[in-house]
Amino acid sequence: MRICLALFCLSFHLVAAAQAALIIENVNIVSPHLSEPQFEMNVLVEDGEIKAISRTTIDVDGDVPSVSAQGMYLVPGIMDSHVHVSSVPGMGFGVEPVSRENPKLVEKYYQQQPRSFLYYGVTQVLDPNPGVHWQEFTAANAHPDYFRCEVITSKSTFPLVEKIDEASKVMFEYLVDEGTTTGAPGSPEDIVQAIHASGALCVKLYFEDGYGNASHWPLLSEETLARIRHAATLSGLLVLAHANALDMYEKAIQAKVDVIAHGMWNWGEYSRENQIPQPIAAVLDQMVRQGIGYMPTQRVIAGLGEVMLADAKDNPEFPAVTPSEMIDWFGTPAADWFREELRVGFDRLPDQTIADIFIHGRVGKGALVMRYLADAKHPILLGSDFPGSPSFANQPGLATALEMKMMADAGVGLADVLAAATINNAERFGLQAQYGTVEVGKVANLLLLSENPLETIDAWTRISYVILNGVLIERSTLAANHQAGRRLKLGSARVSFSCTRPC
Ligand SMILES: [Zn+2]
Secondary structure, three states: OHHHHHHHHOOHHHHHHHOOEEEEEEEEEOOOOOOOOEEEEEEEEEOOEEEEEEOOOOOOOOOOEEEEOOOOEEEEOEEEOOEOOOOEOOOEOOOOHHHHOOHHHHHHHHHHHHHHHHHOOEEEEEEOOOOOOHHHHHOOOOOOEEEEEEEEEOOOOOOHHHOOOHHHHOOOOEEOOOOOOOOOOOOHHHHHHHHHHOOOOEEEEEOOOOOOOOOOOOOOOHHHHHHHHHHHHHHOOEEEEEOOEHHHHHHHHHOOOOEEOOOOOEOOOOOOOOOOOHHHHHHHHHHHHHOOEEOOOHHHHHHHHHOOOOOHHHOOOHHHHOOHHHHHHHOOHHHHHHHHHHHHHOOOOOHHHHHHHHHHHHHHHHHHHHHHHHHOOOOEOOOOOEOOOOOOOOOOOHHHHHHHHHHHHOOOOHHHHHHHHOHHHHHHOOOOOOOOOOOOOOEOOEEEEOOOOOOOHHHHHOEEEEEEOOEEEEHHHHOOOOOOOOOOOHHHHOOEEEEOOOO
16 A cells, blocks of 8 residues: 555656556545535546446456545536636736746746646636746646637727737737728738637637726727627637626627626626615626626735735745745735835725725625626636736635635525536536536546535635546645655545555
């Protein structure tokens, strides 16, 4: 048995080389396609896929290692369908001067980032604005399966319109030239075709005429939006919309987008009561009728508020997901630049007041909207928009876990949170043949939890093992503060290993 432990646990490389198949024994399966857990099941994983699920012993030829997972819960890996892997918390999109001045820190961060997502059970991500560093994420030897959208914007519309430095402008490769004839270079049809050829899953459009109540930026014309929609449909690409204000939601719905990638926090003239004001309910009802996906992205707002708190960098969860040098940097004057931007934006109100505006005001509106849609049985999509802003209060993987916690806090049921994190995203993005449930034929991206996620939201942070494309990884080895060679405490994880034959 000792030899098996060493095989499994010494390093990810060793495991990947050694393990083509795995049997998970006596595990309780929790999956969104099941109305209740299936207890004491056996699961065979082989060549990165779930090959068999059985109540009785699974017979296999040859030496196949097995995991006795008595009392544990096997769930599908989490999909966060709104993350930005080029962005660096506390720094921006990874192209700004602050990133360029700290190349070693940025490099360390990028090395840890994929492992931090896995540490919190995120085994698939969708990046709707990949920026210029996403290939560093996919080059890592262990990283969540990666999908992306590409942004279509123009020189006069958000987000390009607000970028002043050349390095930031480089991020936007697909610029549409409004008014060009069908199929001409730079036309909506030409741009959508190029995005399709790049291997992206979707296009992302921005419905943003100004932050807060401002409305000084133009939007793409209705004709351009219609041409993009038509071309995307022909190419089989989904259309994602950035929108978070009532009027921008109306425009996105009118443009027949597939998913709105932010919660609705800006209610225009309407204030928060104990229920949704009728004009807002009418827009949400329209979303439900058109089947438009909804990503709450509550962590965007929470992250803006939390960064204003004096102890923001002392979050006890950070050391597991963030290199220690980076946490130290968050405490330096150089890292204060974004807080200072927020202070200026709020006319130098006290930091605590600014924090409260975000944490209690706008988060509360987003929570009411989420609850309204969940009550209407409209599938919610887990998307954290990590990091959402240059706030360092959001860290990889942790932001996803907190987003799920915010769903539960808003009153979304635990079965609906499970669906939001798994099958809803898989179905919405056309990936349900590979992901979203624990069923034969699906990709073996799975989690072993020590508690039942249908009983407590905290189960999602009590991960013992992550199974990525069929490879078993002990969670603690993914942590930023994991010390290589440290003795493993397997007894506490309640998992023991054996092999079908001496190994
Ligand atoms: Zn985003």
